[in-house]
Amino acid sequence: MAQQGAAERRVRLNRDRVLAAAVALADEIGIEALSMRRLAQELGVVPMALYKHVQNKEELLDGMVEVIIGEIDPPVQDVEWKSAVRHRVLSARRTLQRHPWARQAIESRTTKTPIVLQYMDSFTGMLLDGGFSADLAHHAMHAIGGRMWGFTQELFDESAGSKPEASAEPSPAEQAAMLQYIGERYPNLFTIATSSNHDGSVVAHGCDDQFEFEFALDLLLDGFERRHEQGWSPTRAHANHC
Missing domain, CATH: 1.10.10 (Arc Repressor Mutant, subunit A)
Structure with missing residues (x-):
């Protein structure tokens, strides 16, 4: 049986x-x-x-990435381009948060499968449908980079795509000593690290990752919008630097 x-x-x-x-x-x-x-x-x-x-684990990983892409919301119809891009990027981010291994899998792929290319094509289409020139859309895609997949290379990542091992909570005295050390040797980092609320402790908890992700995304989208409205072109941009 x-x-x-x-x-x-x-x-x-x-x-x-x-x-x-x-x-x-x-x-x-x-x-x-x-x-x-x-x-x-x-x-x-x-x-x-x-x-x-x-055929092998590499093909298996290709297929797994395709499954992940299938979980990302399709482009929203009948909305302006910035809302459409923002919605899709944040949908991709939610998908990767459900699958912590996915970023590593996406970054490790050396061959673009048809589904990966289709996703990239539809993402570019949101910009072109919004009236972007091909040149501006090209540079916008470079600037968006990994955000298209829902991740970015964070400034203080300990290891991309993986979660650091749990460590003992530093004592108040250790936290104070660390802050003093940073302040004395790295004053610029100290200034930005202590400029915002970090859940009570810069050392123990770090930045609000979701806020930083959305903040950077909105900066990019606003910048693309301004250049689009200004009729940006690579020729004009080059002339402005001469």
Whole structure:
């Protein structure tokens, strides 16, 4: 009976089920621990059964990125371009927050699959549909960068795409000593670090990541809007610097 059950599971196996299981498993254990053997065990099949649907782990990761893209909201219709871009970027960010491993997977892809290219194309389309010139849209896409996928390279990231290990809460005396050290040796960093509320402690908690993400996104969108309204062109921009 056990063999019959396993055979039935293998019959029902398809690429979508493999990818969905891989995403769920990566959510649980991360992509470093994810392997074809571990995924096969999760699905109750022999590892060779997976190779009918994905050739190797790299192809598996390509497919998992496609699943993630499928969770991002499509472009909003009948709204001005800035709202459409902002909505989609924040939808991508919510998606990556549900799947902490996804940023690492996206950054590791060396080949753009059709679904990745389709996503990038539709993102560019929001700018072009908003009346951007091809040149301005091109530079805007460079400026948006990873925000298109819902992440950015934060100034004080300890390791991109991964969560630092938990550490002991510093004592008030240790926090005070650290602040004094920073203030004496890095006065400019000290100035910006102490300019805003950091949940009570600059050292212990750091910046409000969501606020900083949205703040930078809005700055970019406002800048794009001004250049669009000014009829920006690379020729004019170059002339202004001569």
